[in-house]
Amino acid sequence: MVTKIRRPELGSITLSAIVSVYLLAITNNSFWTHAAVYFDHSRLSLLSFGTALALTTFAGIMLVSAKYIMKPVLIFLIVASAAAAYFIDYFGVIIDKDMIGNAAVTTQAEASHLLTGSLVLHLFLYAVVPSLFVVWVKVRHQRVMPKTATTLAIVIPCLLISGGLIYSDFASVAYVIREHKDLMKRFNPTGPVSAAVKYATSTYQERNIVVQPLGTDARQGARVIAAGKPVVVVVVAGETARAMNFSLNGYDRETNPELKSLGVINYSDTTSCGTATAVSLPCMFSVYPRNEYSDRKARSTENLMNVLTRAGVSVSWWDNNTGSKGIADLISFASMTNQKDSPLCKNGECLDEIFLGELDKKLSATKSNSVIVLHQLGSHGPSYYLRYPEKFRRFKPDCRTPELMKCSVEEITNAYDNTILYTDHVLASVSRLLEKHQNDISGAMIYMSDHGESLGENGIYLHGAPYAIAPREQTQVPFVTWFSKPYQAAMGVDTSCLAKETDQPKSHDNLFHTVLGMMDVETKVYNRELDAFANCTWQGPPGKSNGSTFQAADTAKDLPAPIVPATVMPGAKAL
Numbered sequence: 001m002v003t004k005i006r007r008p009e010l011g012s013i014t015l016s017a018i019v020s021v022y023l024l025a026i027t028n029n030s031f032w033t034h035a036a037v038y039f040d041h042s043r044l045s046l047l048s049f050g051t052a053l054a055l056t057t058f059a060g061i062m063l064v065s066a067k068y069i070m071k072p073v074l075i076f077l078i079v080a081s082a083a084a085a086y087f088i089d090y091f092g093v094i095i096d097k098d099m100i101g102n103a104a105v106t107t108q109a110e111a112s113h114l115l116t117g118s119l120v121l122h123l124f125l126y127a128v129v130p131s132l133f134v135v136w137v138k139v140r141h142q143r144v145m146p147k148t149a150t151t152l153a154i155v156i157p158c159l160l161i162s163g164g165l166i167y168s169d170f171a172s173v174a175y176v177i178r179e180h181k182d183l184m185k186r187f188n189p190t191g192p193v194s195a196a197v198k199y200a201t202s203t204y205q206e207r208n209i210v211v212q213p214l215g216t217d218a219r220q221g222a223r224v225i226a227a228g229k230p231v232v233v234v235v236v237a238g239e240t241a242r243a244m245n246f247s248l249n250g251y252d253r254e255t256n257p258e259l260k261s262l263g264v265i266n267y268s269d270t271t272s273c274g275t276a277t278a279v280s281l282p283c284m285f286s287v288y289p290r291n292e293y294s295d296r297k298a299r300s301t302e303n304l305m306n307v308l309t310r311a312g313v314s315v316s317w318w319d320n321n322t323g324s325k326g327i328a329d330l331i332s333f334a335s336m337t338n339q340k341d342s343p344l345c346k347n348g349e350c351l352d353e354i355f356l357g358e359l360d361k362k363l364s365a366t367k368s369n370s371v372i373v374l375h376q377l378g379s380h381g382p383s384y385y386l387r388y389p390e391k392f393r394r395f396k397p398d399c400r401t402p403e404l405m406k407c408s409v410e411e412i413t414n415a416y417d418n419t420i421l422y423t424d425h426v427l428a429s430v431s432r433l434l435e436k437h438q439n440d441i442s443g444a445m446i447y448m449s450d451h452g453e454s455l456g457e458n459g460i461y462l463h464g465a466p467y468a469i470a471p472r473e474q475t476q477v478p479f480v481t482w483f484s485k486p487y488q489a490a491m492g493v494d495t496s497c498l499a500k501e502t503d504q505p506k507s508h509d510n511l512f513h514t515v516l517g518m519m520d521v522e523t524k525v526y527n528r529e530l531d532a533f534a535n536c537t538w539q540g541p542p543g544k545s546n547g548s549t550f551q552a553a554d555t556a557k558d559l560p561a562p563i564v565p566a567t568v569m570p571g572a573k574a575l
């Protein structure tokens with residue numbers, strides 16, 4: 001005989017209280033831990049702030065406790081909070097508007113690395129089980145009028161007491177929230193839900209953006225015209241490489257043996273524009289410096305690739321990552337990840353050496369001045385171990401799972417350092433290809449990573465922290481460049497002069513103007529001050545330098561190119 005288990009019956013107020021306690025106590029681990037630290041000046045302030053939040057949460061849930069809408073809303077809040085808590089608690093990430101944007105534009109292959117057994121188990125325990133409880137219980141609802149009266153009789157005192165608590169301790173609460181902008185972003189469910197609303201709103205507002213032209217006056221300068229051979233610059237847009245793990249920057253492990261032997265120019269103090277691809281990449285190729293940059297401005301103004309095209313430079317974007325984030329919309333674009341038959345590719349992702357064969361072919365056929373962007377997969381986590389082949393598995397034991405919490409810090413660092421070692425090989429290989437074809441082209445390579453990575457420092461993993469509070473691990477990026485002999489001669493670059501300036505601070509603000517300078521593009525939007533190589537580049541046409549191949553910095557200063565602030569741009573007034 002089957003005994004039927006009776007569904008428990010609860011009043012809507014009781015269920016609201018149970019779910020409030022569940023959200024506050026179970027899905028807000030990171031919030032309470034950080035609140036305890038930020039309020040360490042006063043336990044009483046913490047207690048009063050915590051009570052105010054608890055009352056507000058309960059009041060908010062009471063407001064949606066009407067028949068028919070209560071259960072779906074509660075389940076949504078439980079699932080959103082449980083999912084957010086997983087990433088906030090285990091990876092130390094903050095779920096803000098940009099992070100929602102990263103998630104929205106990610107590829108299937110990238111997302112699959114995050115969909116691990118731990119995540120599934122976490123969601124089952126903390127989202128599915130409590131949601132089933134909400135579905136299962138019978139809720140007693142009052143009729144409309146008494147229900148409204150009861151709800152108001154509860155919500156109004158809750159909000160008044162909450163407001164009173166905050167007001168009585170306003171200085172302390174305001175100080176903590178202003179100084180620690182991450183705190184309320186950690187609070188579930190309002191943190192991730194408000195981030196998703198902000199992302200949806202900005203995406204809606206940007207749907208009809210008209211792209212303004214940029215650098216309509218761009219043309220090739222005298223040096224590139226007189227160069228004799230096609231000038232080819234390979235821009236390697238790196239991924240998730242942090243500066244401090246480059247031995248070129250003093251890391252105590254040899255992670256850059258090949259670049260070191262090539263004698264590259266390495267800038268040791270370079271800052272990124274953002275902490276995630278979706279912010280940094282468009283910013284790197286945009287005319288706007290970081291302090292003026294916004295997603296909307298980037299989307300509504302043409303970028304470096306368009307200015308180069310206007311000057312008659314042949315441009316192409318090869319992508320081994322998740323796409324160009326709109327930068328290559330108007331130019332030749334090729335995704336490397338389609339090469340399903342290549343031994344370098346597996347499950348929709350390819351090792352970065354996938355670029356090399358194609359680059360070799362392209363360089364042997366190049367007849368015009370060109371810029372080729374290689375958008376790497378680099379060191380993208382959490383599956384660092386998939387970013388390098390066995391041959392580059394030099395630092396062991398290496399973490400062999402995307403579930404970083406199952407690995408020691410040493411294993412994670414080993415896997416990450418192997419990705420850097422492999423990037424070292426790819427960058428050196430690009431330079432060697434440019435050298436191999438130097439009878440036919442004058443080639444140079446410039447590399448910058450889009451952002452860094454946290455490897456467990458202070459409990460933080462991966463990247464995407466809000467910039468204002470981002471650790472240096474996420475914002476200090478490598479910046480490396482290499483020039484072939486024919487390029488140095490044709491374009492007047494003095495590498496010994498450059499080598500003396502490598503400890504000067506550089507940033508993503510430099511990339512736009514430096515690449516224009518490298519291709520000798522003349523345009524009003526070029527800002528020589530932001531061209532990282534300008535001081536060591538001879539500005540006149542070759543052949544007039546008294547027999548020397550190039551002249552040093554002083555000559556360059558004598559013949560400055562026009563400096564126009566980056567904000568003065570034709571057609572950009574409507575921004």
Ligand SMILES: [Zn+2]
Pocket residue numbers: 239240276277278450451
């Ligand atoms: Zn990135």
